[in-house]
Amino acid sequence: MKKLVEYDFPRDLKDMSIKELDLLSYEIRDFLISNISKTGGHLASNLGVVELSIALHKVFDTPKDKLVWDVGHQSYVHKILTGRAGGFENLRKFGGMSGFPKVKESEYDTFDTGHSSTSISIAAGMAAARDLRGEHYNIAAIIGDGALTGGLAYEALNNAGASKTKMIVILNDNGMSIAPNTGGVSRYLEKLRSSQKYTEFKQKLKKNVAEIPGIGKGVVSGMQHMRDSLKYAVLDGIMFEELGFKYFGPIDGHSVEDLIRTLELVKEVDEPVFLHVITQKGKGYRSAEETPSKYHGTGPFDPTTGKQHSSGTELSYSKVFGRKLSQLARTNSEIVAVGAAMLEGTGLKEFKQKYPKRTFDVGIAEAHAVTFAAGMAAGGFRPVVAIYSTFLQRAYDQIMEDVCLQKLPVVFAIDRAGIVGADGETHHGMFDLSYLGHMPNMTILAPADSNELESMLEYALTLEGPCAIRYPRGEAAQLDFYQPIAGSLVQKEGRDLEIWAVGNMVSTGLEVCKLLEKRGLDAGLVNARFVRPLDQPAIEASAGRTGLIVTLEDNVVTGGFGENLAAAIMESPVKVLNFGWPDCFIEHGSCGQLFEKYGLDPESIAERIWNYIEKQA
Numbered sequence: 001m002k003k004l005v006e007y008d009f010p011r012d013l014k015d016m017s018i019k020e021l022d023l024l025s026y027e028i029r030d031f032l033i034s035n036i037s038k039t040g041g042h043l044a045s046n047l048g049v050v051e052l053s054i055a056l057h058k059v060f061d062t063p064k065d066k067l068v069w070d071v072g073h074q075s076y077v078h079k080i081l082t083g084r085a086g087g088f089e090n091l092r093k094f095g096g097m098s099g100f101p102k103v104k105e106s107e108y109d110t111f112d113t114g115h116s117s118t119s120i121s122i123a124a125g126m127a128a129a130r131d132l133r134g135e136h137y138n139i140a141a142i143i144g145d146g147a148l149t150g151g152l153a154y155e156a157l158n159n160a161g162a163s164k165t166k167m168i169v170i171l172n173d174n175g176m177s178i179a180p181n182t183g184g185v186s187r188y189l190e191k192l193r194s195s196q197k198y199t200e201f202k203q204k205l206k207k208n209v210a211e212i213p214g215i216g217k218g219v220v221s222g223m224q225h226m227r228d229s230l231k232y233a234v235l236d237g238i239m240f241e242e243l244g245f246k247y248f249g250p251i252d253g254h255s256v257e258d259l260i261r262t263l264e265l266v267k268e269v270d271e272p273v274f275l276h277v278i279t280q281k282g283k284g285y286r287s288a289e290e291t292p293s294k295y296h297g298t299g300p301f302d303p304t305t306g307k308q309h310s311s312g313t314e315l316s317y318s319k320v321f322g323r324k325l326s327q328l329a330r331t332n333s334e335i336v337a338v339g340a341a342m343l344e345g346t347g348l349k350e351f352k353q354k355y356p357k358r359t360f361d362v363g364i365a366e367a368h369a370v371t372f373a374a375g376m377a378a379g380g381f382r383p384v385v386a387i388y389s390t391f392l393q394r395a396y397d398q399i400m401e402d403v404c405l406q407k408l409p410v411v412f413a414i415d416r417a418g419i420v421g422a423d424g425e426t427h428h429g430m431f432d433l434s435y436l437g438h439m440p441n442m443t444i445l446a447p448a449d450s451n452e453l454e455s456m457l458e459y460a461l462t463l464e465g466p467c468a469i470r471y472p473r474g475e476a477a478q479l480d481f482y483q484p485i486a487g488s489l490v491q492k493e494g495r496d497l498e499i500w501a502v503g504n505m506v507s508t509g510l511e512v513c514k515l516l517e518k519r520g521l522d523a524g525l526v527n528a529r530f531v532r533p534l535d536q537p538a539i540e541a542s543a544g545r546t547g548l549i550v551t552l553e554d555n556v557v558t559g560g561f562g563e564n565l566a567a568a569i570m571e572s573p574v575k576v577l578n579f580g581w582p583d584c585f586i587e588h589g590s591c592g593q594l595f596e597k598y599g600l601d602p603e604s605i606a607e608r609i610w611n612y613i614e615k616q617a
């Protein structure tokens with residue numbers, strides 16, 4: 001039997017029979033399990049779209065026809081079917097293949113994605129561009145039921161449905177976001193899924209397709225006939241029909257045959273089509289079927305037992321945050337937690353178990369989460385909104401207008417701040433200090449270790465306005481900082497220079513001081529703690545003690561802590577050197593590799609400081 005790397009995909013799919021395609025789906029699942037068990041990656045979502053991806057590449061003429069994968073974490077099978085099986089050895093590794101669609105990686109990847117709920121907008125825009133140019137090809141957006149909880153998807157449905165342009169929205173409905181999906185739309189989809197009509201549709205589909213005389217006009221009239229005889233399906237999908245889409249389904253997303261038949265039909269429709277496909281997250285791998293959330297994004301695991309190698313016992317910042325919040329909520333009944341489809345990732349699972357009524361998971365809806373929290377704060381509560389740094393970018397305006405403008409006491413627990421590693425450029429949380437740093441009334445804190453995170457959370461909940469606490473992905477440092485949160489913390493004064501480090505960069509700063517000491521330099525270290533407001537008196541005092549201030553932050557330099565500090569003492573003769581991420585998008589790789597490549601590891605920083613001082617001498 002041929003290996004997946006030996007096929008000429010997608011061309012080879014065109015000659016394969018349904019039976020061969022069924023066999024191929026087994027082969028692809030084996031390949032995914034075997035490879036992801038070594039590299040880690042998004043397993044469960046990909047196992048769920050094996051047949052759908054095969055059918056799409058069988059029916060559509062890619063890359064002329066365009067496929068847009070929402071989020072893109074489920075694009076692995078698409079990658080296999082477009083000649084990239086060989087890339088899986090280095091999936092998400094430094095210099096290796098990305099875990100998301102990348103235009104620069106393949107002509108079959110139509111758009112760089114990573115953040116949810118964008119696919120329908122992208123497809124609608126592509127369709128408008130195609131129509132304006134008078135071109136003819138198919139465009140399909142493949143969106144999950146989780147991604148369909150995001151507001152942008154509805155703005156796009158509203159616009160695309162009314163436009164009457166030819167495009168296909170395929171809903172990959174598995175009832176799951178990372179965790180079980182939530183909300184009213186999810187309940188509506190559940191109703192469609194569990195309806196008897198699902199099986200009836202399958203029977204009618206077979207019967208009607210058999211009656212279709214050929215292609216072109218025949219297909220269209222056959223399809224019209226089918227739709228007429230499937231009035232119930234139209235009724236069931238009424239919400240999408242009312243928005244201007246022709247609704248088809250729901251169909252079995254694990255039947256290659258049904259998928260191919262239906263796609264052949266809907267691709268002939270000259271209007272917006274909404275095709276509802278039912279799949280199972282984790283399909284074909286027992287551990288992932290039983291606990292899809294655990295295999296949504298997984299590290300390496302034993303493929304035979306399903307046992308994940310990383311024990312998950314490390315004390316992450318997320319866990320420290322969740323544990324402390326639960327503890328504070330015991331005595332403060334005004335504390336409520338707000339999340340956006342990432343309760344587990346942000347450490348709120350324990351809080352939800354203890355305080356289900358005080359936990360609000362709004363779905364993949366970060367902008368709504370923030371304004372919802374603003375509403376709760378206006379109603380007298382103390383909302384704590386836990387969102388990853390990269391996803392909070394979505395809610396810039398809501399933080400500014402709905403929270404800061406009214407100085408509402410909302411606490412933002414910003415997880416995954418700084419570089420995150422394997423997810424890469426769409427997911428690094430390296431902009432929050434810049435996008436929050438200019439917001440009036442906002443306090444921004446960054447803990448250097450787990451104790452500081454706890455103290456900062458306690459402190460934030462005493463403030464009368466908004467406060468953001470940002471901390472990185474992964475294991476929490478244990479530096480034993482117990483001092484109360486009042487301003488910056490001078491660890492050590494320095495004669496030759498003083499380093500002002502933000503959050504996780506305090507650990508780096510300690511290393512840099514040691515390395516410089518070996519070269520005979522007396523470097524001091526200040527744990528900034530407050531990114532906003534700046535601790536002006538302490539900064540001025542530091543500038544008075546030394547001729548050089550060095551700032552370290554796990555954030556883009558542009559508009560970050562260091563630039564603000566430099567501006568705050570621009571009249572002083574002290575020189576300021578800023579270290580942070582350069583003004584560009586940073587690729588995927590391990591955090592260690594990225595810090596090294598961009599000169600942000602202790603050795604590179606010490607070297608640059610040394611060279612700078614040498615040059616000045």
Ligand SMILES: Cc1ncc(C[n+]2csc(CCOP(=O)(O)OP(=O)(O)O)c2C)c(N)n1
Pocket residue numbers: 045048071073074114115116143144145146147148174176177178281296340341342364366391394
């Ligand atoms: C704006 C944004 N918020 C959160 C996420 C994190 N996230 C990635 S995939 C996912 C679940 C998506 O569910 P669904 O679209 O149904 O796809 P499935 O994994 O079920 O195939 C979430 C919440 C994201 N990528 N983008």
Ligand SMILES: CC(=O)[C@@H](O)[C@H](O)COP(=O)(O)O
Pocket residue numbers: 042071073114296297345416420423473
């Ligand atoms: C695809 C996506 O956006 C999430 O699944 C993300 O990969 C989760 O990252 P963490 O592993 O940091 O929770």
Ligand SMILES: [Mg+2]
Pocket residue numbers: 144145146147172173174175176177
């Ligand atoms: Mg889903």
